[in-house]
Amino acid sequence: SQASQGDFIVTIGIPPRGPETGYGYIEADEVRDTKNGIYSVKSFHEKPDINTARRFIKQDNFFWNSGIFIARTSTMLKEIEEYLPHNYKGLMKIKASLGTDEESDVINNVYKEMEAISIDYGVIEKSKHVLMIKGDFGWNDVGSWLSAAQYWPKDRNNNAFIGELINLDSSQCIVYSTKKPVALLGVKDLVIVEDEDVLLVCKRERSQDVKKLVEMLKSKG
Incomplete structure (x- = not known):
């Protein structure tokens, strides 16, 4: 309200x-x-x-x-006009074109000239x-392996997994591998993710840094 x-x-x-x-x-x-x-x-x-x-x-x-x-909508647009005036002008140009023959061209041309910034920062x-x-309710931003693993099956040693897991004396691990079995031996607090192109192994406490690793890989082509 x-x-x-x-x-x-x-x-x-x-x-x-x-x-x-x-x-x-x-x-x-x-x-x-x-x-x-x-x-x-x-x-x-x-x-x-x-x-x-x-x-x-x-x-x-x-x-x-x-x-x-x-x-x-009026409130959000007013704030965008205040703090992102260039983007606001672009939105108004797009609004004016809606339903016209130029709509598609205007959207394509104007949108790419707008500042790329999230609504949070901008x-x-x-x-x-x-x-x-x-918001005192069940909420999770499933944007990391730690978050996603909260909803996966777990064995008696609290290893969360998707795929076939073979475990001996290992605990608190997160394993995702849909094509190959993963065998753990005497390890703890690891994240192991097997994809078609890459195998990721890291400590649970560093799982939020995966984005940094992705950016590094992108920079190397």
């Missing part, structure tokens, strides 16, 4: 279940509505290192950033009209 009745962008903050380094954090400010868990937002924080994440969750006003934003983190609702 806050989003539909007022000029606010509403985001959902998830009460942290641990010092997660794979999510950004929302630092809530004053409580606007205790009954419905609505807060003003003090600031947004990028994905932290483990020590910073531990410090965050010791405070009761830090929440995981779900990346979910709710607002009236608008949300700068806006003075953001509220946060506490």
Whole structure:
């Protein structure tokens, strides 16, 4: 109702279940509505290192950033006009072309000239009209192997796996291999992912750094 009745962008903050380094954090400010868990937002924080994440969750006003934003179209466009004026002008050109013979050409030409920036960085983190609702429900951003593995089968040693797993004295591993059996012997806290083109092996604590590895591989062609 806050989003539909007022000029606010509403985001959902998830009460942290641990010092997660794979999510950004929302630092809530004053409580606007205790009954419905609505807060003003003090600031947004990028994905932290483990020590910073531990410090965050010791405070009761830090929440995981779900990346979910709710607002009236007019409100969002007003904020885009304020903080991304070049992109706003592009959107208005596209709007004017909708339903005309030039629609496809205008979209193709205008869109590629717009600034490539996420709504988070471009608008949300700068806006003075953001509220946060506490989302105390089951939520997971399945954007990492650790997150995905929470929903996989597990053996008695808490190894999560997709595919055929052969295990002797190994625990807390994450294994994904749909074509070949994977045999573990005396290892702990590893992530092992077998794909057609590459085999990934890393420590669980480094699984969020896979994106860095992908960028390195791309740079090498």
